[in-house]
Amino acid sequence: MLTRQDEVVRVGVCLVLVSAIVGLIVLLFSGNACAAEQATPRNATDVLMKQAPVSASEHLIEAEELLRVDRTERRNRLWMEVVEQGWRTASSMSPNRLYRGGRKVYKQIRNFRDRSGAEDRALELLEAEVFAGSEDPRLNQLYAELRLREEEAMIDRWFEDVTDAIANRDWNTARRRLDRIIELRPDSARAQSLVAELDSVRLTAESKPDTVPSVSLNVEPWEAALLSGLLLERNDWVIARAPTTSRGTLASAAAHCLAGAPRAALLNLDAVSENQDGSGEVARRLLEDPAINPRAALEREERKFKLRRSLGWVGGENLEQQGLKRSGRAYKVWQRSMQPLNLAMSMPARMIGGWTPDSTQLRDAATQYLEVFPDGARAEDARDYLAELPVIPERGWDDGFFVLPRAQVAYAPVAARPIWVSRAALEVALPHLAGTWAAEYDHIQAVLLDPTELGYGVELSAAESGELIFHLAQGLEDDRLRPHGDSANSAMEHLRTVYLAVLQGRPLRMRIEDDSPEIRAALAYTFATGEATDSRSFRMKRGKDDMNVAWSPGQGACPGESLCIDHQPGLSGSLYASINLSANLVVGARTEIGDARFGIQLGRNGPQASLTLPLASWLGIARWVPLEAHVDLGFDGVSIGPRFKAPKQPGLNPSLKPGF
Amino acid sequence: MLQLYLGMQPLHFKFLAATSLILLFSACATVRPGVGSPELVASESAPGLTEIVSELQLHLRDDTYRFDRAVGPEGRNIFSMALWRLERIEQHRGNLPATNISLVIEFARARALERSRRYSEAALVYGVVGNTGSVLAEAAAESRQVMLVFADHVGTEVVDQAGIDLEFIDRRIDAWLELAWTYRDSVYEPLAREESEVWEMLRVEHFARHAGAAGALESCHRLVQRHRHSKLYARHLIRLGDLYAQAAREEHLRGRTRVGTFNADQYEQWIDRAFASFELASEQRKPALRQEARIKIDALVAVHQGTLAHAH
Numbered sequence: 001m002l003t004r005q006d007e008v009v010r011v012g013v014c015l016v017l018v019s020a021i022v023g024l025i026v027l028l029f030s031g032n033a034c035a036a037e038q039a040t041p042r043n044a045t046d047v048l049m050k051q052a053p054v055s056a057s058e059h060l061i062e063a064e065e066l067l068r069v070d071r072t073e074r075r076n077r078l079w080m081e082v083v084e085q086g087w088r089t090a091s092s093m094s095p096n097r098l099y100r101g102g103r104k105v106y107k108q109i110r111n112f113r114d115r116s117g118a119e120d121r122a123l124e125l126l127e128a129e130v131f132a133g134s135e136d137p138r139l140n141q142l143y144a145e146l147r148l149r150e151e152e153a154m155i156d157r158w159f160e161d162v163t164d165a166i167a168n169r170d171w172n173t174a175r176r177r178l179d180r181i182i183e184l185r186p187d188s189a190r191a192q193s194l195v196a197e198l199d200s201v202r203l204t205a206e207s208k209p210d211t212v213p214s215v216s217l218n219v220e221p222w223e224a225a226l227l228s229g230l231l232l233e234r235n236d237w238v239i240a241r242a243p244t245t246s247r248g249t250l251a252s253a254a255a256h257c258l259a260g261a262p263r264a265a266l267l268n269l270d271a272v273s274e275n276q277d278g279s280g281e282v283a284r285r286l287l288e289d290p291a292i293n294p295r296a297a298l299e300r301e302e303r304k305f306k307l308r309r310s311l312g313w314v315g316g317e318n319l320e321q322q323g324l325k326r327s328g329r330a331y332k333v334w335q336r337s338m339q340p341l342n343l344a345m346s347m348p349a350r351m352i353g354g355w356t357p358d359s360t361q362l363r364d365a366a367t368q369y370l371e372v373f374p375d376g377a378r379a380e381d382a383r384d385y386l387a388e389l390p391v392i393p394e395r396g397w398d399d400g401f402f403v404l405p406r407a408q409v410a411y412a413p414v415a416a417r418p419i420w421v422s423r424a425a426l427e428v429a430l431p432h433l434a435g436t437w438a439a440e441y442d443h444i445q446a447v448l449l450d451p452t453e454l455g456y457g458v459e460l461s462a463a464e465s466g467e468l469i470f471h472l473a474q475g476l477e478d479d480r481l482r483p484h485g486d487s488a489n490s491a492m493e494h495l496r497t498v499y500l501a502v503l504q505g506r507p508l509r510m511r512i513e514d515d516s517p518e519i520r521a522a523l524a525y526t527f528a529t530g531e532a533t534d535s536r537s538f539r540m541k542r543g544k545d546d547m548n549v550a551w552s553p554g555q556g557a558c559p560g561e562s563l564c565i566d567h568q569p570g571l572s573g574s575l576y577a578s579i580n581l582s583a584n585l586v587v588g589a590r591t592e593i594g595d596a597r598f599g600i601q602l603g604r605n606g607p608q609a610s611l612t613l614p615l616a617s618w619l620g621i622a623r624w625v626p627l628e629a630h631v632d633l634g635f636d637g638v639s640i641g642p643r644f645k646a647p648k649q650p651g652l653n654p655s656l657k658p659g660f
Numbered sequence: 661m662l663q664l665y666l667g668m669q670p671l672h673f674k675f676l677a678a679t680s681l682i683l684l685f686s687a688c689a690t691v692r693p694g695v696g697s698p699e700l701v702a703s704e705s706a707p708g709l710t711e712i713v714s715e716l717q718l719h720l721r722d723d724t725y726r727f728d729r730a731v732g733p734e735g736r737n738i739f740s741m742a743l744w745r746l747e748r749i750e751q752h753r754g755n756l757p758a759t760n761i762s763l764v765i766e767f768a769r770a771r772a773l774e775r776s777r778r779y780s781e782a783a784l785v786y787g788v789v790g791n792t793g794s795v796l797a798e799a800a801a802e803s804r805q806v807m808l809v810f811a812d813h814v815g816t817e818v819v820d821q822a823g824i825d826l827e828f829i830d831r832r833i834d835a836w837l838e839l840a841w842t843y844r845d846s847v848y849e850p851l852a853r854e855e856s857e858v859w860e861m862l863r864v865e866h867f868a869r870h871a872g873a874a875g876a877l878e879s880c881h882r883l884v885q886r887h888r889h890s891k892l893y894a895r896h897l898i899r900l901g902d903l904y905a906q907a908a909r910e911e912h913l914r915g916r917t918r919v920g921t922f923n924a925d926q927y928e929q930w931i932d933r934a935f936a937s938f939e940l941a942s943e944q945r946k947p948a949l950r951q952e953a954r955i956k957i958d959a960l961v962a963v964h965q966g967t968l969a970h971a972h
Contacts, residue, residue: 215706215707215708215712215745215748215749216706216707216708216709217708217749217752218708219708219709219761220710223708223709223710223761223764224759224760224761224763224764225760226710227709227710227713227764227768228760228763228764228767228794228795228796230713230714230717231713231717231764231767231768231771231796231799232795232796232799233717247708247710247711248710250710250711250714251710251713251714253714254714254715254717254718257718258717258718258721278706278707278708278711279707279708279710279711281707281711282707282711282714282715285715285732286715286718289729291729292718360945361945392943395940395943396936396940397888401885402881402884402885402888404933404936404937404940405936405940406932406936407931407932407933407934407935407936407939408935408936408939409935409939409957409961411931411935411961411964412964412965412968413928414924414927414928414931414967414968415924415925415927415928416924452925453925497924501924504921
């Protein structure tokens, strides 16, 4: 009888044998696979010799091809989902996963005929020909169909906007959208009913006597003298002589206000505001004015602040801003906020961390209150607010002078930016450098290539700069070098920009930097917001009910706006950990060799090992069947199966799902 | 028949019928009459002279340069509303003999005209009141003097667009600033500051028209610097952002048309400052301007993406 240990060893040996056989098969077919994935090369001479511009029929063919490819991709994706769902059903997976998979299939079927970016690109190609007066019936027909679909999608979106705008009492937006819909669809019954609804809702909301201003001609005998006194600011005189009618009390309130007696003014206004006449309406309006009634303004801002703070504790800034709206977006924000991990971890983190919304209006109300009622009943509260609530410093001013700060919005740079190159990368790109570093530069980790106008360092000649950039680009293309945090395309674009600057006469300066960039601390941010954090070597992501962390040693952080180039190690690896609401902690390590991934982890179920082989990619069939072979080994036994999709979370071990 | 049909006891049916009738009459009583016609209504439900003057008087001390306080329902200007109502009352009184009430109406009108920056009209109306023997005459005469000074600064001649050069604009700005200093700490200082601000804004447009966006940047910086406390501060920041964005676009076009070499550093510097200006505007208090600034940021990002495609 085999012991458990013997069984594990036997399985491990089988694993190695299987891998070897698979590797042999792949080696045999990999050449064909690579060839199969290459597009059919066109005759370069024919392409270069062709002088005529692209014709309408070529545009039509290109547009039809775009749509065909898009349809094919959608069909393939749907088929993959259906096959994977079949696999899940056959392998008796958990009902939860079956349900989620089924929902994905349903959504794909439901959205199958939705518009896509391919239709927009096809429209761009066809529109120019249609406007040029093309008489090709096929082209015109296709254009008309695509245009109709575009209009219908736009109108659907506008209908949603109208519904949201009416719910949020944004009459102008609702009216603008409806006018546009009716312009395109004059017979739309839904639009007509929404117009009627908008008019009705708006009339109900705005039917106040003052909507159409009117005046009363009724002038009392005492008004001439009293109003003269009010206009001349003889306030004591007005207060003494004002009758106790509604109008007289209002005049008295105004005089009290002007005389600096806000309490008396408020008492009078409170009394008049009960009346349903012109004086009552004015009094109610004046009571809304924070300068006249700072007490009510303070209470109002206090209520709003506390409500927004509560919403912010539950769902962060998103919920604070959207939580009270009646829209689809607000519903989604509420849905995300109700996730268990958010309620269990992020909400307490925000509460303990003292998260507060923008308190500017509450501070203003408190300041206004203290100006009018320095010794009022709420004066202490107002002072507490001013002392405790954070003051957002006003940006853009330095010692009384207006100075624009750097922009915070992220935008793609146009100008040449500095490039950090690690010593190892330099030696890979320029092998003749290896072993030639002088003794005093032995400790050097990286060099900085600075093409900026105010850069400093040793100036390289144009030829030297060009050669250096060329070798770095070559290293990136050959995969001997890798960019930190940027895609290969972005890195190449960055190099190209620097190269152009050099061609335009901007010198490239090199200087030696000892300090390595520091890793940005992001733990608290991810805890609080739930958003993924990526500091190049350290990644953290909060899922619906788990938290995942991965650390790839050897990858430093890259200073903002720079390109960082390092050598590509033959073997890359990372450590990871995951914890879910059941307090099931899993720690592990994984490594990648080419596209194959191997990992080991330790969790509640004991040690587990996993091997993932991207067979479809090696055999050149990934385009149709993105299949990976997936072998898991643990105390529970061995499982082998296909995985149909590439994992979505690079940096975390996809083949070892925590709790598996 | 109904009682039998419902199968109710007679007492219960009577109670239900009585309750229904009461509810029906109550509902009728609460049906709101239609929105008032634009005609004058002789009822207490509409604001009268006391209401108009009380509300107007409470806003006459507002610092209209720094705050937008004098705003009524649906965002209407209090002074314009008061002026319109007073003029309608006066119009209705028509040929009635002048009484103290007429003088009160005229004086209040003059105050509203003054706050609406219609200085010469305000001076005229103050003059009418000042020539009577009423208690308002002395105050009207004093205010008239101030309004004449303001009207004089505005000038009576119609200025030809071609006649507005930089020197003319700078003279106006200096004159209004001097007037603001003269009437400092009074209710007239905000008016003078608003006038100088408007001329400062025109100065920016003058540079933009004659020297292009890049040439107007310095004057816009000056506008922002000088009017930091204005209620239009966010508006000035948005204008500054627009100018920087325009300058960046012009730099890009210069490169594309090969009129000059595309200076990527300069372009990026302008784009960055445009974003920074809009960001500062989006941090101010007014919701409408904050939204406008955010929309401008999104729009500029999209424009910049288009520029990237043709940058090199």
